[in-house]
Amino acid sequence: xxxxxxxxxxxxxxxxxxxxxxxxxxxxxxxxxxxxxxxxxxxxxxxxxxxxxxxxxxxxxxxxxxxxxxxxxxxxxxxxxxxxxxxxxxxxxxxxxxxxxxxxxxxxxxxxxxxxxxxxxxxxxxxxxxxxxxxxxxxxxxxxxxxxxxxxxxxxxxxxxxxxxxxxxxxxxxxxxxxxxxxxxxxxxxxxxxxxxxxx
Numbered sequence: 749x750x751x752x753x754x755x756x757x758x759x760x761x762x763x764x765x766x767x768x769x770x771x772x773x774x775x776x777x778x779x780x781x782x783x784x785x786x787x788x789x790x791x792x793x794x795x796x797x798x799x800x801x802x803x804x805x806x807x808x809x810x811x812x813x814x815x816x817x818x819x820x821x822x823x824x825x826x827x828x829x830x831x832x833x834x835x836x837x838x839x840x841x842x843x844x845x846x847x848x849x850x851x852x853x854x855x856x857x858x859x860x861x862x863x864x865x866x867x868x869x870x871x872x873x874x875x876x877x878x879x880x881x882x883x884x885x886x887x888x889x890x891x892x893x894x895x896x897x898x899x900x901x902x903x904x905x906x907x908x909x910x911x912x913x914x915x916x917x918x919x920x921x922x923x924x925x926x927x928x929x930x931x932x933x934x935x936x937x938x939x940x941x942x943x944x945x946x947x948x
Contacts, residue, residue, distance in 0.1 A: 768792055768793070768794040768795065768797040768842045768843070768844055768851040768852060769792065769793050769794050769842075769851070769852055770790060770791070770792055770840070770842050770851075770852035770853065770854050771791040771792065771793055772789075772790070772791045772854075773788065773789075773790045773791075773840050773854035773855075773856050774788065774789055774791075774856065775787070775788055775856060775858055776788065776789040776829075777831070778858075778859075779834075779835055779858065779859065779860040779861075780861070780892070780926035780927070780928065781860075781861065781891070781924075781926055781927070781928035782860055782861055782862060782863035782864070782890070782891075782928070783860070783863070784860070785831070785832045785833055785834055786833050786835075786858050786860075787829065787830065787831045787832075787833065788801075788829075788830040788833060788838060788840075788856060788858065789827060789828070789829050789830070790827070790828045790830070790840045790842075790854075791826060791827050792822070792826050792827075792828070792842055792852075793826055794851075796821065796822065796845055797821075797822050797842050797843065797844070797845060797851075798819040798820065798821055798822070798842070798843035798844070798845050798848075799819065799820055799822055799828050799840060799841070799842055799843070800815055800816075800817070800818065800819040800820070800840070800841050800843070801815070801816045801817075801830050801838060801839070801840050802814060802815050802816065802838065802839045802840070802841065803816060803836050803837070803838055803839075804836055804837035804838070804839075813839055819843055821845065828840075833858055834858075835858055835859055835860035836857075836858060837855060837856070837857050837858075838855065838856055838857075838858060839853060839854065839855045839856075840853065840854055841853045861890060861891050861892050861924075861926070861928070862889065862890035862891070863890045863891075864888060864889075864890045864891040864922060864924060864928055864929070864930035865888070865889050865890050865930070866886060866887070866888060866889075866930070866932050866933070867887040867888065867889045868887050869884065869885070869886050869887070869932065869936065870884070870885045870887070870907075871883065871884045871885070871911075871936060871937065871938055871939075873938060873939040873940055873941075874911070874912055874913065874938065874939075874940040874941075875941075876940075876941065877940055877941045877942075877943065878912075878940070879912065879940065880910050880911065880912035880915075881909075881910065881911075882910075882911035882912060882913075882915065882938040882939075882940075883907045883908060883909050883911060884899075884907055884908045884911060884915075884918070884920075884936040884938070885906060885907035885908075886906055886907075886920050886922065886932050888922055888930070891922075891924035891925075891926070891928045891930075892924045892925050892926050892928070893924065893925065894924075894925055895922050895923065895924050895925075896922070896923045896924075897920055897921070897922055898920065898921045898923075899918055899919070899920045899921075900918045900919050900920070900921075901915065901918050906920075908920070908936075911936070911938045912938065912940075913938050913939065913940045915936065915938050916935075916936060916937045916938045917935050917936065917937075918935060918936050919931055919932055919933065919935040919936070920932045920936075
């Protein structure tokens with residue numbers, strides 16, 4: 749029994765003192781829409797460890813790696829999750845709990861798409877008074893293509909077609925492949941010839 753306890757103690761001591769190695773530091777939940785948050789995961793081998801996440805503070809006159817809190821202890825799971833992170837560059841540093849010395853580190857850039865925005869909106873007027881051959885086209889930037897379109901008159905194509913002067917005021921909801929949304933503003937204005945052609 750004493751021999752077994754001694755072996756367990758030696759095995760535990762070896763695990764504690766062995767070098768901690770950062771196997772990976774990856775994005776496990778990317779930021780899909782502008783302004784949202786993501787998730788990073790660090791995978792470490794070599795037993796228990798201390799870890800400390802830093803972010804790149806570019807707002808300072810001299811940018812630097814700023815720590816988030818203080819070193820935290822992690823057990824034998826070997827995986828540490830960092831969630832609710834905004835877009836930025838991050839660095840994780842792994843420390844030995846027995847010596848307090850840094851044993852490994854890695855950096856990763858957690859990016860985000862540009863915000864969905866309306867570059868410009870073009871329309872063509874109806875060709876004849878009272879007609880319904882006007883069109884409206886939204887040119888979109890940002891997000892992640894492809895985009896889907898839903899006009900307030902239920903058309904799902906871009907440009908919207910078959911529009912009349914009564915269509916003025918319709919708007920369009922744009923959704924990108926990640927589910928990010930934008931409602932175009934200002935709304936569409938369709939024009940027509942001022943007066944109908946009259947024949948004497």
